[in-house]
Amino acid sequence: MAEWGLHAIIRSPKDQLYEEANHQHHDHEDYFGSIDIKKEYDQALVFCFPHLFDHHHDHDVATTSTMETVHVTDELNQLYKPFYNPIPPPPAAVDNIQIIHHHNYHDSDQEIQQDQEQEIKNFSGSASNTSQLAPKLKKRKNQQKRVVVQVRAAGLSSDPWAWRKYGQKPIKGSIYPRSYYRCSSSKGCMARRQVEQSCTDSSIYILAYTGDHNHPQPTRRNSLAGINRNRFKATPKSPVNNDVGKTVSKSKGSPFHSPTTISASSIEDEVIQQPNIKEETMFHNNCDDQGHTMMPGINDEDYVVFSDDFFEGLEDLGGYKMESSSYYSSSNQYPHVFC
DNA sequence: CGGATTTGACCAGCGC
DNA sequence: GCGCTGGTCAAATCCG
Numbered sequence: 099m100a101e102w103g104l105h106a107i108i109r110s111p112k113d114q115l116y117e118e119a120n121h122q123h124h125d126h127e128d129y130f131g132s133i134d135i136k137k138e139y140d141q142a143l144v145f146c147f148p149h150l151f152d153h154h155h156d157h158d159v160a161t162t163s164t165m166e167t168v169h170v171t172d173e174l175n176q177l178y179k180p181f182y183n184p185i186p187p188p189p190a191a192v193d194n195i196q197i198i199h200h201h202n203y204h205d206s207d208q209e210i211q212q213d214q215e216q217e218i219k220n221f222s223g224s225a226s227n228t229s230q231l232a233p234k235l236k237k238r239k240n241q242q243k244r245v246v247v248q249v250r251a252a253g254l255s256s257d258p259w260a261w262r263k264y265g266q267k268p269i270k271g272s273i274y275p276r277s278y279y280r281c282s283s284s285k286g287c288m289a290r291r292q293v294e295q296s297c298t299d300s301s302i303y304i305l306a307y308t309g310d311h312n313h314p315q316p317t318r319r320n321s322l323a324g325i326n327r328n329r330f331k332a333t334p335k336s337p338v339n340n341d342v343g344k345t346v347s348k349s350k351g352s353p354f355h356s357p358t359t360i361s362a363s364s365i366e367d368e369v370i371q372q373p374n375i376k377e378e379t380m381f382h383n384n385c386d387d388q389g390h391t392m393m394p395g396i397n398d399e400d401y402v403v404f405s406d407d408f409f410e411g412l413e414d415l416g417g418y419k420m421e422s423s424s425y426y427s428s429s430n431q432y433p434h435v436f437c
Numbered sequence: 438c439g440g441a442t443t444t445g446a447c448c449a450g451c452g453c
Numbered sequence: 454g455c456g457c458t459g460g461t462c463a464a465a466t467c468c469g
C-alpha cells in the first residue's frame with residue numbers, strides 16, 4: 099500500500115524522467131555519473147520518508163496519496179527542458195505543493211558548516227551582544243540553504259509557523275513583489291520565508307524557506323494577531339492580490355509602488371472565500387510526532403512531510419541531487435523560470 | 438498599547 | 454570600481 103501510494107505520487111514521473119535522461123541524453127553522463135539513479139532515488143525515498151514505508155504509518159501514506167503529486171525538480175529539468183515533454187498530471191495535481199528546489203549550495207555542506215563555525219568563532223569573543231552580531235552571520239547568498247515550494251494560496255496560508263513580514267521588494271522580471279517574512283514564533287529564530295506570486299500563474303505562490311527554526315513547531319499559531327488582522331474584513335488595504343490590475347496600492351509614488359503585499363492575511367482572505375477549504379485546517383498543528391516538518395497544503399490530508407534530513411540525505415547520494423528527479427507539470431512549465 | 442504591516446533607506450553580493 | 458539587485462532594517466503607521 100505504501101509503495102503504490104508513493105509510486106502514484108512520485109515514482110511514475112521520476113521514472114519517466116530518469117529514463118528520459120538516461121536514454122536520450124548520454125551527453126550528460128558526467129552530470130549523473132554512472133549511478134543508478136532510479137535505485138538511488140528509491141533508497142533516498144526510504145531514507146527520507148521512512149515513516150511512509152513503515153506499515154505502522156499506512157494512514158500517513160493513504161492520506162499522502164490524496165495529495166496526488168510531489169513535484170521535485172532542479173537543474174535536470176532545466177537541462178532537459180528542450181527535450182523533455184512531461185505528461186501532464188491529473189488536474190488535481192496542480193494543487194498543493196511542488197518542491198521546486200532545495201538549495202543554493204555552491205560549496206559542500208561541510209565547507210559551509212566550517213564557514214559557519216568559523217564565523218561563530220570569530221564573533222564568540224564578544225558574544226555578549228549576540229543580537230547585534232546575528233546579522234553579520236549571514237551566509238553568502240549562494241550558500242544559503244533554501245527550500246522552494248510552489249503552493250496554491252491555501253497551501254500558503256496553512257503554514258503552521260508564525261511569520262512576521264519585514265520587507266517587500268519588487269523583483270526584476272516579475273510583475274509581483276516578493277515579500278519577506280521571518281519566524282515570529284521565537285525571538286532569534288533565523289527561519290525566513292519569501293513569498294512570491296508566480297507571474298505565469300497568479301494562483302500559484304512560490305515560497306522560499308531559508309534558515310532553521312531554533313524552536314519547536316508551535317502547537318497552534320501563536321501570533322495570530324497580525325495574521326488575522328484582515329481576515330474577516332476585506333478592506334481596500336488588503337486586497338486579494340491575484341490580479342495586478344485590481345491591486346489597490348497606497349499612492350506614494352514610489353518606484354516600487356508595489357501591489358499590496360502578498361501577505362498571509364490577504365491570502366487568507368482569499369482562502370476563506372473558497373468553499374472547499376476548511377478554515378480550521380489552516381491553523382492545525384502540523385508537527386507530527388517525529389518532529390518532521392510538514393509543508394503546507396490544502397488541508398490536513400495534503401501536507402507533505404519531510405525533514406531536513408530528507409534533502410541532506412539525497413544530496414549525499416552519489417553526487418546527484420534530489421531535485422534532479424522530477425517532472426513538471428500541468429502547464430509544462432519549468433518552475434525555475436516563473437516568467 | 439502591543440504587535441503586525443508598510444515602505445523608503447541602507448547594505449552586501451555579484452557581474453561587468 | 455561601479456552599478457544593479459536582492460535582503461534587511463527601522464521608523465511610521467495600522468489595527469484589534
